[in-house]
Amino acid sequence: MEKHSQTNKKRIAILGSTGSIGRQAVDVIRRHRDLFEVELLTANNNSGLLIRQALETDANNVVICNGDKYREVADALQPHYIKVFAGMDSVCDLVTSDNIDIVLTALVGFSGLRPTVAAIKAGKVIALANKETLVAAGAIVTALSRAYNAPILPVDSEHSAIFQCLQGTSGARLAKIHLTASGGPFRTWDKESIAVATRDDALKHPKWDMGSKVTIDSATMMNKGLEVIEAKWLFGVRPDQIEVVVHPESIIHSMVEFDDGAVLAQLAHPDMREPIQYALSYPDRLTLDNRKLNFAELGQLTFYAPDIEKFPALGLAYEAIALGGNMPCIMNAANEVAVKAFLDGEIGFYDISGIIGETMSGVDFVSEPDLDTIFMTDREAAAKAVSILKTHCHR
Numbered sequence: 598m599e600k601h602s603q604t605n606k607k608r609i610a611i612l613g614s615t616g617s618i619g620r621q622a623v624d625v626i627r628r629h630r631d632l633f634e635v636e637l638l639t640a641n642n643n644s645g646l647l648i649r650q651a652l653e654t655d656a657n658n659v660v661i662c663n664g665d666k667y668r669e670v671a672d673a674l675q676p677h678y679i680k681v682f683a684g685m686d687s688v689c690d691l692v693t694s695d696n697i698d699i700v701l702t703a704l705v706g707f708s709g710l711r712p713t714v715a716a717i718k719a720g721k722v723i724a725l726a727n728k729e730t731l732v733a734a735g736a737i738v739t740a741l742s743r744a745y746n747a748p749i750l751p752v753d754s755e756h757s758a759i760f761q762c763l764q765g766t767s768g769a770r771l772a773k774i775h776l777t778a779s780g781g782p783f784r785t786w787d788k789e790s791i792a793v794a795t796r797d798d799a800l801k802h803p804k805w806d807m808g809s810k811v812t813i814d815s816a817t818m819m820n821k822g823l824e825v826i827e828a829k830w831l832f833g834v835r836p837d838q839i840e841v842v843v844h845p846e847s848i849i850h851s852m853v854e855f856d857d858g859a860v861l862a863q864l865a866h867p868d869m870r871e872p873i874q875y876a877l878s879y880p881d882r883l884t885l886d887n888r889k890l891n892f893a894e895l896g897q898l899t900f901y902a903p904d905i906e907k908f909p910a911l912g913l914a915y916e917a918i919a920l921g922g923n924m925p926c927i928m929n930a931a932n933e934v935a936v937k938a939f940l941d942g943e944i945g946f947y948d949i950s951g952i953i954g955e956t957m958s959g960v961d962f963v964s965e966p967d968l969d970t971i972f973m974t975d976r977e978a979a980a981k982a983v984s985i986l987k988t989h990c991h992r
């Protein structure tokens with residue numbers, strides 16, 4: 598028996614509900630219970646928070662991916678008639694349910710690809726927070742999205758900004774995207790200081806409160822590289838139409854330029870709940886209790902060209918996107934391995950881009966990979982990166 602009666606509420610699945618994006622999505626839904634209800638929550642490990650979220654949102658189903666925690670979650674939730682499952686296969690199975698309208702993919706890294714593909718094939722609306730899905734398999738995922746009538750709505754703040762700027766401009770040709778970047782914690786550091794930066798230095802993001810993977814990606818600026826690739830697939834533009842501009846205040850979340858030179862921008866104080874909510878409520882806009890802009894108080898906004906010398910990961914991303922095929926997947930896999938090693942204190946900051954670059958030239962290039970090839974490439978590239986990493990560690 599389903600607990601929710603037939604309503605006009607949008608029924609949401611949140612994949613990765615205990616992460617930074619997932620928690621903020623639960624907050625958005627909590628404030629708009631008249632519009633949304635939670636059908637499915639999934640988490641990797643954080644059983645305590647998953648249990649609290651499920652009770653608070655009155656979810657119908659939850660998945661704890663770590664099977665060791667299944668008993669704990671089941672004991673807590675089954676008395677409340679919440680169904681509990683374990684493992685990634687359950688996630689891929691449950692996202693296809695007829696009781697789900699929107700799947701918010703807030704998983705970290707390549708792991709998001711499989712459940713996202715399953716949700717697309719079931720024709721769900723995808724609120725995409727997992728950029729690595731489009732980086733690793735953009736051609737395949739966007740083709741599936743068209744074939745199965747499963748629109749992909751961006752949650753990444755920059756891409757949400759672009760998407761918002763494009764509303765009501767149908768027919769106008771997008772000439773260029775100006776993709777803004779905060780510049781991360783090392784924007785004003787010199788190369789020598791960055792070279793000896795610690796994990797804690799890199800985790801101090803000046804503007805955004807995010808998970809550790811994306812925060813390190815911001816410090817290396819690989820995050821912006823991933824976002825260039827994400828933008829290419831979401832908006833169907835060429836890489837040379839995407840210009841990265843460093844904007845330390847993080848007020849403009851990105852801009853679009855048309856053939857007549859007109860530029861539209863989306864502005865707000867940094868708060869991920871805004872793009873999350875827009876993806877869930879689209880095409881409507883809802884109220885949000887966020888901080889509003891006061892321009893006289895802001896005074897000025899500043900812009901700089903990115904420094905590829907200081908942030909070589911951004912250059913690698915442009916290389917990967919130019920080569921295409923499985924190269925962005927190779928780059929992404931190496932990045933995931935290297936970021937984890939940096940977070941674990943095994944390597945230095947510039948070893949991250951070093952390992953990515955070496956992996957990109959050490960794994961077989963495939964120009965038109967299918968989905969199986971992408972999964973194989975991810976495994977191969979991760980293994981290659983681990984072996985390169987070991988030589989870096991022993992230097």
Ligand code: MG
Pocket residue numbers: 753754755824
């Ligand atoms: Mg972003």
